[in-house]
Amino acid sequence: MNDWRTSLFIAYKSVTRGNKSMLALMVFILSLSFINMLFISGVLTGLWNSEVDLAINLITAHVEVTPQQKPTLKEFIPNEAQLQAQISTIPGVIATTRRYQLAGSLSFDKDKSGQMKSVSGAIIGIDPSRDQKVFTVNDIMLAGSPLTDNDTDQIVLSSALAGGYGTPSTNDLGGVKVGDKVQITYANGVMRTYTVKGIYNDIIGIFETFITAKEAESVLSVANSASQILVKVNTSRSTLASYEDRIRTLAPNLTVKNYTDLLGSIVSFERALNIISDIVSAISIAVAAVTIFVLIYVNALNKRRQIGIMKAIGIKQRIIVNAYIIQSLFYTACGLLIGGLAVFTVLRPLLIAHPIPIIVGLLNLTLAYTPLGVGLGILAFIVAGYLAGRIPAHLVAKENILTAIWG
Amino acid sequence: MQPMITVSNLKKTYPGKVPTPALRGISLEVAKGEFVALTGRSGAGKSTLLHQLGLLDTPTEGTLHLNGTDVETLSDAERTEFRLKNLGYVFQEYTTLIIELTALENVYLPHMAAGGATRHYREEAAELLRLVGLGGRLDHYPNELSGGEQQRVAIARALVNNPKILFADEPTANLDSVSAKTVLELFAKLRSEMGQTIVLITHEPEDVRPYVDRTIWLSDGLIEKIETRNARS
Ligand SMILES: Nc1ncnc2c1ncn2[C@@H]1O[C@H](COP(=O)(O)OP(=O)(O)OP(=O)(O)O)[C@@H](O)[C@H]1O
Ligand SMILES: [Mg+2]
Numbered sequence A: 001m002n003d004w005r006t007s008l009f010i011a012y013k014s015v016t017r018g019n020k021s022m023l024a025l026m027v028f029i030l031s032l033s034f035i036n037m038l039f040i041s042g043v044l045t046g047l048w049n050s051e052v053d054l055a056i057n058l059i060t061a062h063v064e065v066t067p068q069q070k071p072t073l074k075e076f077i078p079n080e081a082q083l084q085a086q087i088s089t090i091p092g093v094i095a096t097t098r099r100y101q102l103a104g105s106l107s108f109d110k111d112k113s114g115q116m117k118s119v120s121g122a123i124i125g126i127d128p129s130r131d132q133k134v135f136t137v138n139d140i141m142l143a144g145s146p147l148t149d150n151d152t153d154q155i156v157l158s159s160a161l162a163g164g165y166g167t168p169s170t171n172d173l174g175g176v177k178v179g180d181k182v183q184i185t186y187a188n189g190v191m192r193t194y195t196v197k198g199i200y201n202d203i204i205g206i207f208e209t210f211i212t213a214k215e216a217e218s219v220l221s222v223a224n225s226a227s228q229i230l231v232k233v234n235t236s237r238s239t240l241a242s243y244e245d246r247i248r249t250l251a252p253n254l255t256v257k258n259y260t261d262l263l264g265s266i267v268s269f270e271r272a273l274n275i276i277s278d279i280v281s282a283i284s285i286a287v288a289a290v291t292i293f294v295l296i297y298v299n300a301l302n303k304r305r306q307i308g309i310m311k312a313i314g315i316k317q318r319i320i321v322n323a324y325i326i327q328s329l330f331y332t333a334c335g336l337l338i339g340g341l342a343v344f345t346v347l348r349p350l351l352i353a354h355p356i357p358i359i360v361g362l363l364n365l366t367l368a369y370t371p372l373g374v375g376l377g378i379l380a381f382i383v384a385g386y387l388a389g390r391i392p393a394h395l396v397a398k399e400n401i402l403t404a405i406w407g
Numbered sequence B: 001m002q003p004m005i006t007v008s009n010l011k012k013t014y015p016g017k018v019p020t021p022a023l024r025g026i027s028l029e030v031a032k033g034e035f036v037a038l039t040g041r042s043g044a045g046k047s048t049l050l051h052q053l054g055l056l057d058t059p060t061e062g063t064l065h066l067n068g069t070d071v072e073t074l075s076d077a078e079r080t081e082f083r084l085k086n087l088g089y090v091f092q093e094y095t096t097l098i099i100e101l102t103a104l105e106n107v108y109l110p111h112m113a114a115g116g117a118t119r120h121y122r123e124e125a126a127e128l129l130r131l132v133g134l135g136g137r138l139d140h141y142p143n144e145l146s147g148g149e150q151q152r153v154a155i156a157r158a159l160v161n162n163p164k165i166l167f168a169d170e171p172t173a174n175l176d177s178v179s180a181k182t183v184l185e186l187f188a189k190l191r192s193e194m195g196q197t198i199v200l201i202t203h204e205p206e207d208v209r210p211y212v213d214r215t216i217w218l219s220d221g222l223i224e225k226i227e228t229r230n231a232r233s
Helices: A002-017 A020-060 A080-088 A128-134 A213-220 A240-250 A264-302 A304-312 A317-353 A371-397 A401-406 B046-053 B076-086 B103-113 B118-131 B147-159 B177-194
Strands: A063-066 A093-108 A117-126 A141-144 A154-158 A181-186 A191-200 A209-212 A228-233 A255-258 A356-359 A363-365 B005-014 B020-030 B035-040 B061-066 B087-090 B165-169 B197-201 B214-219 B222-228
Touching (some): A020 A264, A020 A317, A020 A363, A020 A371, A063 A240, A080 A093, A080 A228, A093 A128, A093 A213, A117 A128, A117 A213, A154 A181, A240 A255, A264 A304, A264 A317, A264 A371, A304 A371, A317 B076, B020 B046, B020 B222, B035 B177, B046 B061, B046 B165, B046 B197, B087 B147, B103 B118, B103 B147, B118 B147, B147 B165, B147 B177, B177 B197
Parallel strands (some): A117 A209, B035 B197, B035 B214, B087 B165, B165 B197
Antiparallel strands (some): A063 A255, A093 A117, A093 A181, A141 A191, A181 A191, A356 A363, B005 B020, B214 B222
16 A cells, blocks of 8 residues: 555656656557557448448448248249338338349340340349438439339439440440440240439449339239338337347248348458457557567666666655556556547548548548457556556666666 | 674675775674774775675675665565665765755655555655755755755655664764754754664764764774773773
């Protein structure tokens, strides 16, 4: 108890009477190291979150319901309107929509020469007014306008399929414009010609063509059915699993999946991001630790004489070492505080107020954090600060007194 | 009565390219309450002897008992504790104050470390500083004090825990004759009132003669002669 009081006293005097520019430099470097660590891990986490959000908003929604698989495989979900109405009553469900999945090939005669270029792809029948409450495809229109519910003779194409945007590819139609006529031959043999109403920015390469559900029902000769029901939920209200469970009780025969099941292909991307993030965090922690260590070590070596004198007059080694640990932890805490404030009260709000786009309109640079990640970073800094205070002071304090004082 | 300091065949050789035998076999007893002066030519080994006695260094050979304790049996931490509780040391160099502490704080730090109560140690330290004539310099930092003033702060610091033995290496070297006299009188008073044992190094044996019981001459790492007060009178 008394030892701590003495250590605190020595540490306090040492900080307040010590070299102010040294103190400022030390805190500055520590803050920078912490900012560096927070920034890099925040960007990587943010990138991953945005990537997932993008996929949810454009491809998977939160929960997907598909037709019965057992005992017999069914092609469609029956009574879709009733099921959607039931799902909508689950608290936390924001919107639902149905989609028809069709396959076919699109053909386009660019030069009106009779030479058609054909590309096969997925054709999706949507209820535009409902669909736009679940998906954000309307936000990424490059040309023309989105479908409305009764547009049976019009389609919306992906830019990747239309061609003429970005790098040309053998999988595109060679440059379809809004107003052009495109012929679709469906897998069941039905062939129809449509006017292109709009083209959306197919940034993640989904190559989908949208028709209205009304048109899909006419092609497939079905009604009140769906290949998929897609559900958007409030994820902060309940867990995904609990939404899935509620939906399963409504439709026990159907298949219910959430986006993490559906995003299998980008899970490896997450793993890669996590590894990069871990490595980068480890490096920035190591750099910060070495920085604290060197600064405080040099500081302690400068104080060799003082440490020697304190020992000579009978101050316990433990009191002296603790005084240095306290000082070191003080610098570390200042660095954490200033760095943390800079990131959480300046940098992050600034990036939210003035987004820096990575992909314009789709993906912005954001800083995202998990409490665990930030906690581990702080812990690592504190451990480094502790060791950086302890080791050099310990080394000096166990030196011969006269050598410490006179060199 | 048990002597306060018992030195037997103490030797110290500084290692190095050319090893320096600074002490070549010192045997000595100092009684409790005795005031002893050590003198001799520069380089005779006076400071080296005082370092060994003050547990600031370890002798190459020989034994040392302080207040009945064989110091060789003490661990490093125990030696530190022993210094804090039993010994006061004034270095030959006056630059041994903690630069980040005021005069007052320098004096009370050992008292604080020994567990003194806050109010108590501040008053005690202030009183000691007044005794060495620095009542007006309590809040000065070492770099705001003259060499002689720093030396007197160091003397006050050495006394703060009422040490059983006070070692002082030329404590008056940087002082004018009036201040030097004040310090010597303070030592004599501490000795007569508190029974403190004092070993003091001086280059002016004549000046300390009225205060001390014995004067020991060192030469080339050996005791050359001892003059006691009785023999003198
Ligand atoms: N750290 C050291 N390493 C090597 N030799 C040393 C060391 N300290 C002292 N000496 C040598 O030991 C001898 C005794 O030195 P010491 O300091 O004890 O002398 P002193 O009697 O106190 O002299 P002064 O009156 O000048 O203070 C000297 O020859 C000195 O050169
Ligand atoms: Mg000397």
